[in-house]
Amino acid sequence: MFEQISFFESAEKLHTSLTKGRYLLFVADKTDIAPLATLPDDITFVGAVFPRVIYRHHTYDTGIIVAKMSDSTLSCIVPMDNTTQLKLPEETNAVLTFFDGYSIHTDRFLEVLYAQLPEQARILGAGAGKMTLDPASYLLFDNTQRYTNYAIVVASKQSVGLGIKHGWTTVMGPFIATHCSGHTLEKINFQDAYSVYRSIVEKISDIAFDQTPFFTIAQRFPLGIVRYNKDFIIREPFSTNGQSLTLNAQIDANSVISILEGKADAIIEAAREAAVASLHVKTQAHSNVLLIDCISRYLLLKERYGEELEAITSVYDNAIPLWGVLSLGEIANANQEGIEFYNNTCVIGTL
Amino acid sequence: MQYLNEQLLLTFECVSSIGTSLNLETMVERFLRVFTRKTGALASLYWQYVSEEKGYVERCFLGKQALKPLFKRPDVQSSNDQISVQTEGKNTFLYVTIDRDSMVFLFYSDKKDLELLCSIVSSFHSKLENAVRACKNHHDLLEINQNLERRIEEEVAKNREKDKHILQQSRLAQMGEMISMIAHQWRQPLGSISAVAASIRLKVSLNRLDTSSEEAQEQSKAFLLDSMGKIESYVQFLTHTIDDFRNFFKPDKQKERVSLAQLVNRTLDIIGKALEINTIAIKVDVQSTREILTYASEVTQVILNVLKNAEDVIKERHIKYPHIFIHIEEQEEWHVLSIEDNAGGIPPHILPYIFEPYFSTKSEKNGSGLGLYMSKTIIEEHCGGMIYAENTPIGARFIIKLKEE
Ligand SMILES: Nc1ncnc2c1ncn2[C@@H]1O[C@H](COP(=O)(O)OP(=O)(O)OP(=O)(O)O)[C@@H](O)[C@H]1O
Ligand SMILES: [Mg+2]
Numbered sequence: 031m032f033e034q035i036s037f038f039e040s041a042e043k044l045h046t047s048l049t050k051g052r053y054l055l056f057v058a059d060k061t062d063i064a065p066l067a068t069l070p071d072d073i074t075f076v077g078a079v080f081p082r083v084i085y086r087h088h089t090y091d092t093g094i095i096v097a098k099m100s101d102s103t104l105s106c107i108v109p110m111d112n113t114t115q116l117k118l119p120e121e122t123n124a125v126l127t128f129f130d131g132y133s134i135h136t137d138r139f140l141e142v143l144y145a146q147l148p149e150q151a152r153i154l155g156a157g158a159g160k161m162t163l164d165p166a167s168y169l170l171f172d173n174t175q176r177y178t179n180y181a182i183v184v185a186s187k188q189s190v191g192l193g194i195k196h197g198w199t200t201v202m203g204p205f206i207a208t209h210c211s212g213h214t215l216e217k218i219n220f221q222d223a224y225s226v227y228r229s230i231v232e233k234i235s236d237i238a239f240d241q242t243p244f245f246t247i248a249q250r251f252p253l254g255i256v257r258y259n260k261d262f263i264i265r266e267p268f269s270t271n272g273q274s275l276t277l278n279a280q281i282d283a284n285s286v287i288s289i290l291e292g293k294a295d296a297i298i299e300a301a302r303e304a305a306v307a308s309l310h311v312k313t314q315a316h317s318n319v320l321l322i323d324c325i326s327r328y329l330l331l332k333e334r335y336g337e338e339l340e341a342i343t344s345v346y347d348n349a350i351p352l353w354g355v356l357s358l359g360e361i362a363n364a365n366q367e368g369i370e371f372y373n374n375t376c377v378i379g380t381l
Numbered sequence: 382m383q384y385l386n387e388q389l390l391l392t393f394e395c396v397s398s399i400g401t402s403l404n405l406e407t408m409v410e411r412f413l414r415v416f417t418r419k420t421g422a423l424a425s426l427y428w429q430y431v432s433e434e435k436g437y438v439e440r441c442f443l444g445k446q447a448l449k450p451l452f453k454r455p456d457v458q459s460s461n462d463q464i465s466v467q468t469e470g471k472n473t474f475l476y477v478t479i480d481r482d483s484m485v486f487l488f489y490s491d492k493k494d495l496e497l498l499c500s501i502v503s504s505f506h507s508k509l510e511n512a513v514r515a516c517k518n519h520h521d522l523l524e525i526n527q528n529l530e531r532r533i534e535e536e537v538a539k540n541r542e543k544d545k546h547i548l549q550q551s552r553l554a555q556m557g558e559m560i561s562m563i564a565h566q567w568r569q570p571l572g573s574i575s576a577v578a579a580s581i582r583l584k585v586s587l588n589r590l591d592t593s594s595e596e597a598q599e600q601s602k603a604f605l606l607d608s609m610g611k612i613e614s615y616v617q618f619l620t621h622t623i624d625d626f627r628n629f630f631k632p633d634k635q636k637e638r639v640s641l642a643q644l645v646n647r648t649l650d651i652i653g654k655a656l657e658i659n660t661i662a663i664k665v666d667v668q669s670t671r672e673i674l675t676y677a678s679e680v681t682q683v684i685l686n687v688l689k690n691a692e693d694v695i696k697e698r699h700i701k702y703p704h705i706f707i708h709i710e711e712q713e714e715w716h717v718l719s720i721e722d723n724a725g726g727i728p729p730h731i732l733p734y735i736f737e738p739y740f741s742t743k744s745e746k747n748g749s750g751l752g753l754y755m756s757k758t759i760i761e762e763h764c765g766g767m768i769y770a771e772n773t774p775i776g777a778r779f780i781i782k783l784k785e786e
Binding site for chain 1: 388390391393394397398414415417418419420421422423443444445446447448494497498501
């Protein structure tokens with residue numbers, strides 16, 4: 031899928047290092063990408079901005095990961111509310127997608143994209159985004175322009191291995207999301223979602239809600255949507271108005287939810303398990319490992335995040351490069367079910 | 382334990398997603414989405430049995446389009462089981478029959494895993510079936526309503542047809558009016574023609590058409606030529622009237638540049654002789670010969686109507702030394718034509734009504750009562766002028782006012 035993956039501390043460095051070809055760029059939040067505009071015409075690229083990028087044993091808030099696409103790899107950038115122009119060849123085995131993490135079209139986009147996938151294709155991807163919500167910011171770009179509400183889609187015949195794990199565990203539940211609209215969870219068990227959430231978290235922890243920023247509480251105690259016979263899906267309430275909770279993705283009314291707790295050891299162990307799983311389903315030799323890891327995990331683990339990276343790299347041959355992003359939402363589908371939009375999850379693809 | 386718990390929860394979620402809409406497709410799509418998401422089905426399809434087509438119609442598909450060919454259209458006489466599972470290679474299908482419709486889910490798991498799912502589905506099967514029926518009933522109701530609406534529309538259309546009919550009737554009435562006006566306009570010239578013819582006949586029967594001498598011959602010839610000329614001019618007038626009436630309802634009719642005096646002369650050409658016969662003295666006083674732009678023959682009809690009415694009333698009241706006085710002048714922006722007679726005037730109690738349609742006091746003479754009504758229509762609506770009547774010490778005065786353009 032990719033011939034070569036490298037990391038550059040700044041956009042200027044690309045001028046002296048890149049040769050003719052097509053590239054996928056992951057740009058860390060604080061990088062100045064203006065110099066990309068003066069790259070020669072025979073270097074074409076699609077790129078997305080993420081809070082941090084991951085290269086080998088480190089994460090960076092400045093810098094660019096550059097992945098050179100092989101000739102047979104397809105790439106395009108499509109509007110998330112209209113993917114009709116997207117034509118995936120039938121022999122496609124892997125699809126990567128990097129989409130606008132702030133878009134309201136995410137759920138629909140993923141459903142339609144999934145419907146368009148060839149039968150055997152696996153998919154993984156990430157929501158692009160920044161640490162601070164700057165309304166003037168853009169998350170996706172190519173040689174010609176910048177995009178909002180668009181998604182990069184990369185497709186290849188090469189098959190990929192996939193591992194998906196999060197490590198969060200249920201501390202309380204089940205509850206029923208009795209009133210929901212879009213990204214807003216209004217009622218849990220017919221009561222204001224926030225007061226239910228607060229009373230439970232206060233019961234199971236010593237957190238003082240009045241003295242702690244809400245998002246740091248939510249990072250530790252996200253919600254899990256329960257599924258039959260399958261791992262639950264994590265949803266993080268990132269803000270509240272004192273009554274309802276605003277989640278980072280859609281939730282269906284009457285979903286069964288639990289309150290989860292993230293413990294560093296379990297989360298790190300889950301990352302290792304995801305890495306192991308990615309090798310299990312892999313059918314052919316891989317040349318690199320793509321890690322899509324939720325920014326929430328990084329924020330929760332703080333200085334221990336390095337342990338998560340070590341846990342992952344320890345599974346693979348040391349010569350194989352690890353690259354990736356800290357994302358706003360992860361998606362993965364090993365063709366065992368429909369696409370799900372995850373949060374707080376570690377998705378690993380062996381390419 | 383956890384397993385059982387999950388089963389209950391899934392049941393709850395699916396049950397909650399049932400019947401959230403009365404639109405079959407929306408309702409089914411919601412249910413399929415929840416069920417597919419929560420159970421990890423790869424794709425799902427809803428077939429509706431349509432009795433008119435004696436077969437199944439696809440209503441809703443969720444999941445990878447690439448998997449769609451794996452779904453076979455159900456046979457009408459397929460298994461009687463409400464819920465069944467079939468495995469084909471790695472694909473396992475879960476079939477659920479609902480009110481003759483068929484719902485199919487595709488899984489990549491084995492039959493055993495789906496046993497629990499089957500029991501879950503059977504627990505809410507009847508609720509789902511009821512919801513589907515509710516949607517269909519609602520749909521039928523909507524259709525009935527639509528039929529009703531269509532019927533109402535048809536009735537409305539019929540009414541419109543009726544309106545048209547009424548319009549047509551009023552047109553017919555107008556035509557009747559027109560014909561009676563033509564009759565009215567023709568009575569005079571026809572009478573004149575027959576009078577001329579009668580005078581010729583009289584001469585012939587009295588042997589007064591002398592051809593014995595050359596002089597007598599000349600005289601007879603002159604009389605005949607004169608009579609022929611009169612007849613011809615009456616006939617021409619008749620033709621004119623027809624044309625004028627025919628053109629009357631045409632809005633594109635051209636205006637003509639003409640003076641009121643000319644119009645009076647034209648009218649007198651037609652009716653003057655008849656008035657003369659009845660020894661009615663006509664005096665025309667022309668103070669202005671300025672031309673105006675107007676519908677000339679229509680105004681002629683009006684003058685004719687007024688003169689005719691004067692003649693009628695003069696004859697009716699046996700006025701001695703009858704006369705009609707026609708006066709043309711300019712008053713500011715108006716060109717004014719007044720026609721007065723010495724027949725005693727209009728009884729004050731009928732004065733307000735004489736311009737109304739079908740108002741006539743001439744029962745014996747069988748007046749239509751349309752003469753003045755048409756005159757008012759012509760002058761005020763078509764020519765943008767005014768017409769009104771007043772009494773003078775000795776008779777009636779009709780005043781017609783027209784603008785230059
Ligand atoms: N010069 C007049 N003097 C007195 N009465 C008049 C005079 N002109 C009209 N009228 C009255 O006005 C009525 C309406 O006149 P109009 O011309 O509309 O109808 P009409 O003369 O009765 O019928 P038609 O014109 O069809 O023969 C007449 O019946 C008559 O009573
Ligand atoms: Mg009359």
